[in-house]
Amino acid sequence: MCGIIAYIGKHRAAPIIVEGLKRLEYRGYDSAGLAAQQNGRLVVIKKAGRVDRLAQEEAEHPLSATSGIGHTRWATHGAVTDANAHPHLSSDGKFALIHNGVIENYAQMKTFLLGKGFTFKSETDTEVLCNLIAYHYAKEDAAAGPSVRFLESVRKTLRHVEGTYGIAALCVEAPNEIVAARKASPLILGVGEAEYLIASDASALVGRTQNVVYLKDGEIVHLTPKAFTITTLDQADVSPVMDRITWSVADAELGTYEHFMEKEIFEQPLALENSMRGRFSEDGSTAQFGGLNLTAGDFAQVDRFMFCACGSAWHACLVAEHLIERFARLPVEVDYASEFRYRNSPLGRSTLFFVMSQSGETIDTLAALREAKRKGYRVLAINNSVGSTIARESDGGIFQHVGPEIGVASTKAFTSQLMIGAMVALYVARMRDMSFADGVQYVNALKGAPDLVRRVLAQAPHIRDIARRYAASSDFLFLGRLSLFPIALEGALKLKEISYIHAEGYPAAEMKHGPIALISEKCPSVVLAPKGELFNKIVSSIQELKARKGPIIAVTTEGSEIPAGLADAVISIPDCHEAVLPIVAAIPVQLLSYYIAVERGCDVDKPRNLAKSVTVE
Numbered sequence: 001m002c003g004i005i006a007y008i009g010k011h012r013a014a015p016i017i018v019e020g021l022k023r024l025e026y027r028g029y030d031s032a033g034l035a036a037q038q039n040g041r042l043v044v045i046k047k048a049g050r051v052d053r054l055a056q057e058e059a060e061h062p063l064s065a066t067s068g069i070g071h072t073r074w075a076t077h078g079a080v081t082d083a084n085a086h087p088h089l090s091s092d093g094k095f096a097l098i099h100n101g102v103i104e105n106y107a108q109m110k111t112f113l114l115g116k117g118f119t120f121k122s123e124t125d126t127e128v129l130c131n132l133i134a135y136h137y138a139k140e141d142a143a144a145g146p147s148v149r150f151l152e153s154v155r156k157t158l159r160h161v162e163g164t165y166g167i168a169a170l171c172v173e174a175p176n177e178i179v180a181a182r183k184a185s186p187l188i189l190g191v192g193e194a195e196y197l198i199a200s201d202a203s204a205l206v207g208r209t210q211n212v213v214y215l216k217d218g219e220i221v222h223l224t225p226k227a228f229t230i231t232t233l234d235q236a237d238v239s240p241v242m243d244r245i246t247w248s249v250a251d252a253e254l255g256t257y258e259h260f261m262e263k264e265i266f267e268q269p270l271a272l273e274n275s276m277r278g279r280f281s282e283d284g285s286t287a288q289f290g291g292l293n294l295t296a297g298d299f300a301q302v303d304r305f306m307f308c309a310c311g312s313a314w315h316a317c318l319v320a321e322h323l324i325e326r327f328a329r330l331p332v333e334v335d336y337a338s339e340f341r342y343r344n345s346p347l348g349r350s351t352l353f354f355v356m357s358q359s360g361e362t363i364d365t366l367a368a369l370r371e372a373k374r375k376g377y378r379v380l381a382i383n384n385s386v387g388s389t390i391a392r393e394s395d396g397g398i399f400q401h402v403g404p405e406i407g408v409a410s411t412k413a414f415t416s417q418l419m420i421g422a423m424v425a426l427y428v429a430r431m432r433d434m435s436f437a438d439g440v441q442y443v444n445a446l447k448g449a450p451d452l453v454r455r456v457l458a459q460a461p462h463i464r465d466i467a468r469r470y471a472a473s474s475d476f477l478f479l480g481r482l483s484l485f486p487i488a489l490e491g492a493l494k495l496k497e498i499s500y501i502h503a504e505g506y507p508a509a510e511m512k513h514g515p516i517a518l519i520s521e522k523c524p525s526v527v528l529a530p531k532g533e534l535f536n537k538i539v540s541s542i543q544e545l546k547a548r549k550g551p552i553i554a555v556t557t558e559g560s561e562i563p564a565g566l567a568d569a570v571i572s573i574p575d576c577h578e579a580v581l582p583i584v585a586a587i588p589v590q591l592l593s594y595y596i597a598v599e600r601g602c603d604v605d606k607p608r609n610l611a612k613s614v615t616v617e
């Protein structure tokens, strides 16, 4: 949730940190701060509010240090104030600390430290951790030297911690050194030209280096300008495994777009192509995946699928459920990861477990994965972040390959998850009853999806006009059936998260069992009404809404006849295969939500109270 960056090298650290924080801001944007050593003491600049305020402050009081740490916050402990912003200093001023995560036993530690005379300026768990480092440092043998004492005091502190952390620390007595560590919160070491960086996210590193080491839980890295070492909490040495970030700095920049969400909506045709690339069999009748680490024989044993995810990824799982059950005739269960981890649901020995997560760091999804593994299941991950914790801990999986998604509202990652779900359905269906001819037709339909998405995107000006007409509404219903019910849920989620309009997604026919009470001329309904066997039934639902004066925005297949006067606005989508329909239908609801939020003057990429990846429970 929070963004962390640290720099050590030969350049002035503060501007590099500020630049990194700007790229990390989508992870949390309540407040921002940095710390570096100046004239023999640790100086902290921190402010509630956006990184720009910090940048301004630093420009007025430049820090010359060539190492430092920076943080952008999504508040957990304590309100959004300057005092609660990171970095935090220990009460003796010897340590500065930034932290992403939650220290669960911080209250006991704080009581202990208060008893030892430590003082606190904030309400955060991080300040407690920082003071605990100072406490252990004072107890270390002075003869060992500040470098060793610094590292060991962090190590000892972390052994007492219950909870999650990605941290980076400075010590005034070990100037030009940084110690960083992680447990369940992401942390990456960037290895540059005579410089090192630590970041919670690759997007903060790409401007300076593509060479990275993904740190693992329980690892501590000790940096000087010339070298780094990685050890564990038990003092074992770790041999670093070097990786490369495959995307470039342009992927993480706005270019000519106004918002990342807009950029990512329009990137979807390309994103879908990237998710499909190299993943169809030579005979063009099925999907193939390189990283499943399961044989066709293993798959043949599977009699049930279980999917766990959160938010938009959960909606994508619901679509996958529909397609797998429809085409492969295998039962699928979908659960919220946050519920699954505590539900102790009976799975059955032949269940194949999937988690879906764009970031690969969502803590609830990670916990569901670990719970399933603990019970002895093999877990596959559909994931967009190579090197993420979920990617590393799963037994195999499918990478989305859509590049970084920066907008807090998921768009291109979501449709890519729909695409991969559709490909999994095909893969399993072809192992079972689906014929070669139907497989070829399915594959061709998937290959055509990017062009169909382009056709819907071309309607953006029309959708913007509709958005302007309804932007002042305070309630919305999104209705759909079968595979478009999850798209109705997704439309409602998109709208509420970026425009703060109350919205609900419902199966269209279920609407009359309660939500219809909301309907008035002030509550528009977005009705997903594609042609097909349920078209007339959806039209009946529209009639019921219209009879109660509810404005109707209908999303329907080109050439379908919504009776005259029934819909107040119509958005057409091209006729397409059932497996592609959810992808194509997702585009209008994304654009509608986006333009409504813009019309209302909302901060689309940084909606209030949210953060891109939810790494706390």
Ligand code: M6R
Residues within 6 Å of the ligand: 310, 311, 312, 313, 356, 357, 358, 359, 360, 361, 362, 365, 408, 409, 410, 411, 493, 494, 497, 612, 613, 614
């Ligand atoms: O990174 P993940 O896919 O695990 O994230 C899951 C949700 O937090 C995410 O989809 C969230 O709901 C988005 N803000 C939706 O737009």
